[in-house]
Amino acid sequence: MNSQSNNSNQIDNDRQDLIAFVRPIRISLIENREGWNVTISSLNPGDAMMVLTRDNSFELATILCGAGATNWVACVDGPVEMGDANAIIASISSSNSPLAAECRMNSMIASLEQGGISAHVREYDDALALVAESFRQYASNLLNCNTTTPDLGLMATLFERGNEVSVRPIESEVFSTFLDIGISSSPESAAEQALVYDIHSDTWHGD
DSSP: OHHHHHHHHHHHHHHHHHGGGSOOEEEEEEEOSSSEEEEETTOOHHHHHHHHTOSGGGTTOEEEEEOSSSOEEEEESSOOOHHHHHHHHHHHHHOSOGGGGOTTEEEEEEEOTTSSEEEEESOHHHHHHHHHHHHHHHHHHHHTSOOOOOOHHHHHHTTSSOSEEEEOGGGEEEOSSEEEEEEBSSTTSOOOEEEEEETTTTEEEEO
16 A cells, blocks of 8 residues: 555656646737637647648648748648749738738748747637647646647636736646646736646546
8 A cells, every 4th residue: 555655656746847847838819800819839830730730621721831930831721823822921921910811721820939839810719729739738748648638618718817828837736636737817927727637537627
C-alpha cells in the first residue's frame, strides 16, 4: 500500500515539475466584417491548419502557403488559378483582412513575430476549434500524454467576460486524477475561472 502511495506521489511530483517547462497561453478572439480573428501564442500555422482541414468538406480545397518574414497558410474552396493565387498572396502581405480579397478563402493563418499565430476564419466554430487545440496541447504537455480536445461550447464560455483569455502555468495544478487550469481575462490579473481535465475519464469540464 505504501509503495503504491509513493508511486502515486512521485507521478504527481513529476507532473508538477513539468509546469516549469510549459509556455503560458494568450488568446484574443475578435469578430470582424469577414468573420473572426483569433490570435494564439502557443500554436504554429501548420498545427492550426491541420485543425481546420480535418473535416472531409475541405478535401476539394486548395491550400496555399508562403514563407519569409511571416509564414502563412490559407485554405481556398476549389481550384485556384495563378492570377487568383497572386492576388491572394498580395492581399495576405498587405491587408489586415485577407479574407476580403477572395470570397472562397475560408481561412488564413500567419505566424507572429513574437511567436504563435494570427488566424482569420469565417466561422465562429473554426475560431473555437483553434482555441480548443491550444488547450489540448497545453494539457498534453503538462501531463506528458495525449488528451482529448475540449468541446467548443466549453471554449465559448471562456470569452463571456471579454475577448481575451490568459493562462499562466503557475496557476495550473496537477493532481493524481485531474488537471486544474486557471484562466484570467488578462495576463496581469489573477485567474477568474478554470478548466478542469479529468484524467481517468479523458473529459473536460468548467469550474
